[in-house]
Amino acid sequence: PATSLQDIVGHAKEYGFVFPSSEIYDGLQAVYDYGQNGVELKNNLKAAWWKAMTQLHDNIVGIDAAIFMHPLTWKASGHVDGFNDPMIDNKDSKKRYRADQLLEGKAEQYEAEGQAEKGKALLTEMGRLLSAEDLAGVRELIIAENIKCPVSGTANWTEVRQFNLMFSTQVGSVAEESNLIYLRPETAQGIFVNFLNVQKSGRMKIPFGIAQIGKAFRNEIVARQFTFRMREFEQMEMQFFIRPGTEMAWYESWKEARMKFHKAIGLPAEKLKFHDHDKLAHYANAAVDIEYQFPFGFREMEGIHSRTDFDLRNHQELSKKKQQYFDSDLDENGKPYGNYIPYVVETSVGADRLFLATFCNAYTVETVGEGDNVKERTYLKLHPALAPFKVAVLPLVKKDGLAEKAQAIANSLKSSFRTTYDDGAAIGKRYTRQDLIGTPFCIAVDYQTMEDDTVTIRHRDTMEQERVAISDLKEKIGYQVAI
């Protein structure tokens, strides 16, 4: 049977990957906590991304900017005026929806019914109305399409209003004059405002990139689908600064590079696809999403955008500080390119969406055995580099020195790989425990180990076992846990 999102949510909670936030108080909508295994998987994903960006590219460096930024940042970026979603309420159920999502749902329904053209036309019309800020028109379209509230079953809708997604709070004590400040809705602006700091202090030459991993906050109107759409989430963004006119070549090359990354960490090609934007954001001249096939359909996981000089130019205007770069390379006439505001191609992926994609893809239920022995086996088929534990060391029995021997092996591996030790139940049960959290290698210590210093390695996906000398373990496992 196909995996449902419910299976994923259940497994994630039961095995310490993701918990609802403040669960003892019945949770907080669209906010989640990563548990003891989830934090490891997420950290491994972030490390893989960080390595792909900063270690494998000589011309990309990282920063870690603050979540709070000067409020003018968000004026310059366009978020104060334009970071809105159209919102509509059903008068009977008092439930709130995103108007664009209601229409997208209807378009998907048309497509499912074999009326793809009708669905496409609906999306085009929606895009036209939204670009024209014709909110009354959006409401009319919802009514014309007879879209009903799933809760009340009625089409009794309020008007459509724009809703700004930024969270705000105040800095300064109450007694003083306090200032409105935002929680950043994207990490990118921390990079733009530091562009010259990094360029000068690092003597960076264009083309070069700045990478960052950090929290972002959006007051999403409808937050659902687990860690896919959260109000507090993490982004991994890289802004690549280039000479104007070279953006399309860089855009194509980053598209390919990012797709390659997702395949390298184990996401299968058939569950990934590019999706060109029909409607470009205010800052972009080309944009594409990398979509992953989640249990609820193909959805955006990463965005690749050609942002022109939109951000730097606006920061220059508002801050009155020049955001220029002097390019001493020579053009075709043998003259230096000189001063310009760089263009930017960015790649932006949500750590939590990448986590969800990885987790969904890894979750495997298989039927094993024959005859009366047929049973279901559930395991996480994670790339070894991403698994929370790389190795579990398991003594066959606790007595006769096997436990001590196994502990010594575990201790010798610990500093190289995240290793766990377990002597708590029958060996089959202990293998299952490791399968459920995705540990790729289980090392069993048996009586033969006491005689010849060999152990068995059991491979998670095939359940095959091989006999290996203890002295070979590090090398054997080591080359499989790198990306």
Ligand code: ATP
């Ligand atoms: P969507 O259309 O799904 O709201 P978006 O186009 O607004 O996403 P971007 O602004 O391009 O997203 O952000 C870049 C990436 O950040 C997205 O591809 C996604 O992986 C991640 N992201 C954005 N919003 C959220 C969220 N609410 N929860 C989790 N991840 C998010």
